Amino acid sequence: DGGITQSPKYLFRKEGQNVTLSCEQNLNHDAMYWYRQDPGQGLRLIYYSQIVNDFQKGDIAEGYSVSREKKESFPLTVTSAQKNPTAFYLCASSFTGTGTYEQYFGPGTRLTVT
Amino acid sequence: KNQVEQSPQSLIILEGKNCTLQCNYTVSPFSNLRWYKQDTGRGPVSLTIMTFSENTKSNGRYTATLDADTKQSSLHITASQLSDSASYICVVTLQTGANNLFFGTGTRLTVIP
Numbered sequence: 274d275g276g277i278t279q280s281p282k283y284l285f286r287k288e289g290q291n292v293t294l295s296c297e298q299n300l301n302h303d304a305m306y307w308y309r310q311d312p313g314q315g316l317r318l319i320y321y322s323q324i325v326n327d328f329q330k331g332d333i334a335e336g337y338s339v340s341r342e343k344k345e346s347f348p349l350t351v352t353s354a355q356k357n358p359t360a361f362y363l364c365a366s367s368f369t370g371t372g373t374y375e376q377y378f379g380p381g382t383r384l385t386v387t
Numbered sequence: 388k389n390q391v392e393q394s395p396q397s398l399i400i401l402e403g404k405n406c407t408l409q410c411n412y413t414v415s416p417f418s419n420l421r422w423y424k425q426d427t428g429r430g431p432v433s434l435t436i437m438t439f440s441e442n443t444k445s446n447g448r449y450t451a452t453l454d455a456d457t458k459q460s461s462l463h464i465t466a467s468q469l470s471d472s473a474s475y476i477c478v479v480t481l482q483t484g485a486n487n488l489f490f491g492t493g494t495r496l497t498v499i500p
């Protein structure tokens with residue numbers, strides 16, 4: 274999984290609770306991304322960050338929050354406002370600049386909210 | 388509208404057989420197209436990348452083709468193995484913008500002995 278770690282692999286929470294998913298990379302990548310994967314759907318971008326202390330909303334940011342205090346870390350908080358939080362969450366990272374760089378994905382966290 | 392469509396949605400083949408997966412896209416302006424392999428419960432891993440000027444790229448038993456005129460790509464798997472069982476995702480990148488990746492829904496391949 275190319276130097277990107279996500280923890281935990283499985284996470285269970287009760288409805289109404291906030292939960293934070295961890296993502297760390299040691300690839301010296303500037304950009305980091307969070308995706309959500311649901312059965313039968315393509316990956317959907319939640320948030321991305323191209324530089325420390327800056328991040329942008331993706332296509333489905335509602336009910337999620339992120340921070341980027343360090344280059345290596347990009348945690349995702351799933352808040353109680355997210356209506357359907359149960360999903361497989363993937364973190365990715367890449368270089369930025371001219372040209373299009375490959376995104377390297379972490380192993381994912383499967384979140385189940387009951 | 389920028390879209391990536393893959394077919395078939397799922398496929399079952401016998402070990403040792405060949406198969407071809409399809410990807411059609413309407414993404415423009417096109418930069419490149421990648422095929423990713425995603426094992427169950429794992430993150431996707433890149434197999435190949437092709438730019439506008441490339442029409443074939445191989446990675447071992449995997450061969451990807453690209454027809455930029457018809458906006459179609461295929462991934463051909465030769466002499467399939469049980470370990471090829473996975474989802475294969477086509478990803479098309481726009482030339483500009485930070486949020487510039489478009490993902491297909493994937494083809495779920497199952498190789499049976």
